[in-house]
Amino acid sequence: MDSGTHAKGDKIVRRKLSEQVLERLHEMIRTHELKPGEFMPSERTLMERFGVGRPAVREALQSLHNSGLITINHGERSRVNELNAASVLSKSDELARLVLDSAPANLDHLKHARQMFELGMVRVAAENATPEDIAELRGLIETQRSKLGDATAFISTDMAFHRKLASLANNPIILSVSDAMLGWLFEYHVSLLHRSGSEDVTLAEHAKIVDHIEEHDVEGAVEEMRRHLERSRIVFEPRD
Numbered sequence: 150m151d152s153g154t155h156a157k158g159d160k161i162v163r164r165k166l167s168e169q170v171l172e173r174l175h176e177m178i179r180t181h182e183l184k185p186g187e188f189m190p191s192e193r194t195l196m197e198r199f200g201v202g203r204p205a206v207r208e209a210l211q212s213l214h215n216s217g218l219i220t221i222n223h224g225e226r227s228r229v230n231e232l233n234a235a236s237v238l239s240k241s242d243e244l245a246r247l248v249l250d251s252a253p254a255n256l257d258h259l260k261h262a263r264q265m266f267e268l269g270m271v272r273v274a275a276e277n278a279t280p281e282d283i284a285e286l287r288g289l290i291e292t293q294r295s296k297l298g299d300a301t302a303f304i305s306t307d308m309a310f311h312r313k314l315a316s317l318a319n320n321p322i323i324l325s326v327s328d329a330m331l332g333w334l335f336e337y338h339v340s341l342l343h344r345s346g347s348e349d350v351t352l353a354e355h356a357k358i359v360d361h362i363e364e365h366d367v368e369g370a371v372e373e374m375r376r377h378l379e380r381s382r383i384v385f386e387p388r389d
Contacts, residue, residue, distance in 0.1 A: 272370065
């Protein structure tokens with residue numbers, strides 16, 4: 150090989166100081182040197198520790214803020230955020246909306262993903278539900294009934310019903326994913342909901358789902374949820 154010719158991977162790339170500071174801060178959070186709820190070290194402390202100037206520290210801190218790892222409030226020191234599935238997924242809300250808006254097929258993909266997810270959720274709910282859970286689910290149905298005539302409030306309570314089902318898995322990641330998917334669909338459902346009497350059908354379907362859950366009828370609950378989501382998918386299709 151000619152001495153003047155170099156493989157692409159041989160090139161030395163000079164990394165920005167802020168990127169190196171960011172990497173160090175990530176490590177401090179990952180190893181719990183910086184714990185959730187604690188204040189971040191002052192800018193001057195970080196400058197002295199890493200031997201860099203204020204611009205590099207500020208840029209790294211802003212990157213941490215943008216990714217949701219810390220919160221920057223003007224007038225006080227930055228604070229390390231609690232890391233969990235909910236906080237991570239909430240940071241993707243805007244990206245999810247862009248994805249859904251970019252192609253009509255993506256909304257159908259999301260509905261399909263939600264259907265698969267909810268069928269698994271209701272299966273676990275039918276196995277795990279206690280009498281207290283059943284009472285809460287029936288209470289949510291009655292609350293939803295009281296919201297007839299207000300599409301936004303009706304669908305918000307609908308989301309609360311499905312969120313309760315998700316909570317019966319006792320798995321915070323399942324609950325957070327459910328919240329995320331329902332949130333991404335929420336604005337579309339409000340705009341696509343047809344006031345054609347389908348609200349009463351939704352309430353009846355929810356009641357049937359709870360009946361099966363109360364009886365610990367797993368297959369019955371799954372089949373009723375399948376019919377409910379398929380019917381809802383068709384109802385929420387936009388008209389030509």
